[in-house]
Amino acid sequence: MPMRGSQEADRESGGRIQTMRRLVPVVIRRVKRSAATSVGTSLSRRILVLNLAALVALVSGILYLNQFRAGLIDARVESLLTQGEIMAGAIAASASAVSNTITIDPERLLQMQAGGEMTAPTDTESLDFPINPERVAPLLRRLITPTKTRARIYDRDGILILDSRFLYSRGQVLRFNLPPAKPQPPSLLEQAINAVTFRLRRFDLPVYRELGGANGRGYPEVEQALNGAPGTVVRVTDAGEMIVSVAVPVQRFGVVVGSLLLSTEGGDIDAIVTAERWGIFRVFLVAAAVTTTLSFLLAGTIARPLRRLAAAADRIRRGVKQREEIPSFDREDEIGDLARAFRDMTNALYSRMDATESFAADVAHELKNPLTSLRSAVETLPLAKSDNSRERLLEIIQHDVRRLDRLITDISDASRLDAELAREDVAPLDVGRLVEGVVSLARETGRHQEIGIDLKVDHGEGDKPLMVLGHDSRLGQVFNNLIDNARSFSPEGGRVEVTVRRDGAVIEVVVDDHGPGIRAEKLERVFERFYTDRPEGEGFGNNSGLGLSISKQIVEAHRGTITAINRTDDPADPGRVTGARFVVTLPADLAA
Known part of the structure; x- marks a missing residue:
């Protein structure tokens, strides 16, 4: 198992x-394909440059403001202080008092009485504890070798006693590396690295100067140590390499007998910092590679779809005989929204082209009928034998001319409608007052004066105005057309009822007549261009069939709706059609 x-x-x-x-x-293939197809585009380059720029700025800030160097310096100072105190204690322990010498205090000498004797002092302050180089050298060699630091011992007067750089054990073979005969010039990469490293070095610190055998009090930290307190100083060489120096007093029974100066070799700390920066740089290279790969993938998911959309749009622009489809992307992001918007726009353009083509065909058909009638009448006129026949033909000619004039006027109005609605700014208007003005004008100057008009404006609660945003002239044209159409279908002595009211967030205008109504299969066709279904007794050709079509176009441009239904509100016979009803709804201006 x-x-x-x-x-x-x-x-x-x-x-x-x-x-x-x-x-x-x-x-890997996808990344290569994305890089090959995307690196040449402006958007891809911007994505890559911006991503890498942010990464470079971050790494540059880390390198420039790196706290590792400051922490390393503090740690090295603490380490040198600890080492120095231990070494100073060992050196002080090796110092012995010289008993056959007496330190003469000038002040005590002045205080003596004439003829008095000077006795040897019993306090330790007057004893001399010199540092014996022969006894201290082996001890210093053993203590300093593991630390890889430089140690110098100065006596109480600042005179250099020992320097670890010149301490050699017996039998030790000294080896020095000779410089190459022909130094190799650094490569471009090394030059770039050296330039960056040189710029990152600190030159705001004091410059280190080698005193050699001169008095050690030239070093401030040594002077401070000879006064009984440890001192630390951080310096830089001419090459920009940091040197940390720590001086501690060498004390025997509380007496400062000398100073121990410990210092790092030039470049030790810089080598550690450089290694740390190389580690950061290697991480940067990995991050840059990942960023570049992700940038190419991101550019591929953004730039390639945009390029396909641009190519499709260009094909649509150049296409003459066949229709081009905008590619669809099954993506729920901005690119998918853009592709769907392009498809909707293209479909709207094709629909507009179809509508324009259909409109042109309808116009040609509608113009052809009166022109054919006019041509027949003109050709028949010379053949007429009686005056009555000629007068009849002249009436036909005049009727066809008026019909052509009406058609051309309505066609011109319909063709300019979209441009005018798009060009003119909408303004707040009171639909109640607008309809009142239209009804008043229709009562005085409209056709079918024998048909009365009843108007009811319901402002609702608060008697607020019925405000909408729109074009007053075009909406007035809609209401005038509906009222005139209702009067033309009403029986003699009948009345047209117009109602304006608020219904929630819309303003509703209802026009009712008492005519024969509309056949059920024709309720949608009444809004088609050039469709006419006039009542009996009204002359043929007196209407262009564009009135309701233009009205629908205007209402929909105002984000409203217009519908036609049959009235069946007879209490005695609920199913009987008592007339037609046209309902216009417009979004109310809630800010008014």
């Missing part, structure tokens, strides 16, 4: 490895 489980685990592990082996080349 354990063997079988192990084999199954091996097979699963092998399957995962095989899957990874298949997926890795696919991902």
Whole structure:
């Protein structure tokens, strides 16, 4: 059983490895394809440059404001102080008092009485504890070798006693590296790295100067140590390499007998900082590679679809005989929204082209009928034998001319409607007052004066005005057309009822007549261009069939609706049609 489980685990592990082996080349190919197709585009370059610029700025800030160097300096100072105190204690312990010498205090000498004797002092302050180089040198060599630091010992007067740089054990072979005969010039990469490293070095610190055998009090930290307190100073060499120096007093029974100066070698700290920066740089290279790969993938998901959309739009612009489709992207993001918007716009353009083509065909058909009638009348006129026939033909000619004039006027109005509605700005207007003005004008100057008009304006609660945003002249044209149309279908002595009211967030205008109504199959066709279904007794050709079509176009441009229904409100016979009703709804201006 354990063997079988192990084999199954091996097979699963092998399957995962095989899957990874298949997926890795696919991902690499996609990245290469994205890079090959996207790197040349402006958008792709911007994505790549912006991503890398942010990464470069971050890494540059880390390198420039790196706290690692400050922490390393503080740690090295603490380490040198600890080492110095230990070494100073060991050196002080090796110092011995010189008993055959007496330190003469000038002040005590002045205080003595004439003829008095000077006795040897018993306090330790007057004893001399000199540092013996021969005894201290082996001790210093053993203590300083593991630390890889430089140690210098100064006596109480600041005179250099020992320097670890010149301490050699007996039998030691000294080796010095000679400079190459012909130094190799640094490569471009090395020059760039050296330039960056040189710029990152600190030159705001004091410059280190080698005093050699001169008095050690020239170093401020040594002076401070000879006064009994440890001192630390951070300097830089002419090459910009940092040197940390720590001086501690060497004390024997509280008496400062000298100073121990410990200092790092030039470049030690810089080498550690450089190694740390190289680590950051390697991380940067990996991050830059990942960023570049992701940038290419991101550019591929953005730039390539945009390029396909641009190519499709260009094909649509150049296409003459066939229609081009905008590519669809099944994406729920901005690119998908843009593609869908392009498709909707293209479909709207094609629909507008179809509508224009259909409109042109309808116009040609409608103009052809009166022109054919006019041509027949003109050709028949010379053949007329009686005056009555000629007068009849002249009436036909005049009727066709008026019909042509009316058609051309309505066609011109319909063709300019979209441009005028798009060009003119909408303004708040009171639909109640607008309809009142239209009704008043229709009562005085309109056709069918024998048909009365009843108007009812319901302002609702608060008696607020019925405000909408729109074009007053065009909406007035709609209401005038509906009222005139209702009067033309009303029986003699009948009345047209107009109602204006608020219904929630819309303003509703209802025009009712008491005519024969509209056949059920014609309720939608009444809004088609050039459709006419006039009542009996009204002359043929007196209407162009564009009135309701223009009205629908105007209402829809105002984001409203217009519908036609039959009235069946007879209480005695509920199913009987008592007339037609046209309902116009417009979105109310809620801000008014």
